Amino acid sequence: MSKAALGVLISGSGTNLQAIIDAIEAGKLAAEIKIVVSNKPGVMGLERAEKHGIPTAVIPHRGKSREEFDAELVEILKAAGVELAVMAGFMRVVTAVFLRAFSHRVMNIHPAILPSFPGVDAQGQAFAAGVKLAGCSVMFIDEGVDTGPVIIQAAVPVLPDDTADTLRARIIQQEHRIFPEAIRLYAEGKLEWRGDKLVVHGAEADAQAALVNPPIPE
Ligand code: GRF
Numbered sequence: 543m544s545k546a547a548l549g550v551l552i553s554g555s556g557t558n559l560q561a562i563i564d565a566i567e568a569g570k571l572a573a574e575i576k577i578v579v580s581n582k583p584g585v586m587g588l589e590r591a592e593k594h595g596i597p598t599a600v601i602p603h604r605g606k607s608r609e610e611f612d613a614e615l616v617e618i619l620k621a622a623g624v625e626l627a628v629m630a631g632f633m634r635v636v637t638a639v640f641l642r643a644f645s646h647r648v649m650n651i652h653p654a655i656l657p658s659f660p661g662v663d664a665q666g667q668a669f670a671a672g673v674k675l676a677g678c679s680v681m682f683i684d685e686g687v688d689t690g691p692v693i694i695q696a697a698v699p700v701l702p703d704d705t706a707d708t709l710r711a712r713i714i715q716q717e718h719r720i721f722p723e724a725i726r727l728y729a730e731g732k733l734e735w736r737g738d739k740l741v742v743h744g745a746e747a748d749a750q751a752a753l754v755n756p757p758i759p760e
Contacts (some may be wrong), residue, residue, distance in 0.1 A: 558718060616639065648733070649682055660687055680723075694720045
């Protein structure tokens with residue numbers, strides 16, 4: 543089976559990038575990271591890439607229009623032979639310049655069960671709202687903010703003693719599981735576009751399964 547050629551976009555610590563690298567190295571994901579691109583220099587995610595021999599690029603965003611930035615990004619990704627762009631903590635809103643060049647081929651991870659809590663600090667929004675279940679989503683992106691079709695989601699409980707930070711830590715553990723899985727579904731041809739609708743093929747969830755919080759006593 544041929545490997546999916548990935549370009550991973552980051553802005554920071556890159557723990558999701560690490561989860562993808564680990565899944566590839568463990569033989570669980572038939573993919574190759576052609577390049578890691580950051581809009582910020584000196585971030586930990588770049589170090590992680592270098593440690594694993596993955597080429598990196600930094601595109602500073604200051605003094606550029608969003609379209610100019612995206613045009614540079616497209617050029618770098620295309621030159622590296624990238625087929626699927628993966629936004630792993632990439633803190634930028636992208637434009638049609640990027641989305642047109644990688645139509646239906648840009649994935650993003652968001653730390654909430656979309657369409658709840660789009661935008662910044664999703665975990666803090668969920669915590670403040672007092673919901674009992676929180677979680678994360680991987681989706682393909684479109685021109686809205688966190689509005690594209692969802693590929694996979696994970697739910698976690700919000701516990702009585704939680705702070706926004708403990709909740710954040712519980713959510714990111716699940717991010718590290720579902721992001722490589724979403725890419726695997728792509729690499730194995732399980733994500734099918736029918737017009738603008740996405741059909742996800744693959745194992746079906748147990749229809750009786752439910753995460754209830756607070757739990758109902760047996
Ligand atoms: C993650 O919580 C992701 O969902 C959000 O930014 C964070 C990035 O973390 N978009 P990392 O850089 O992968 O550690």
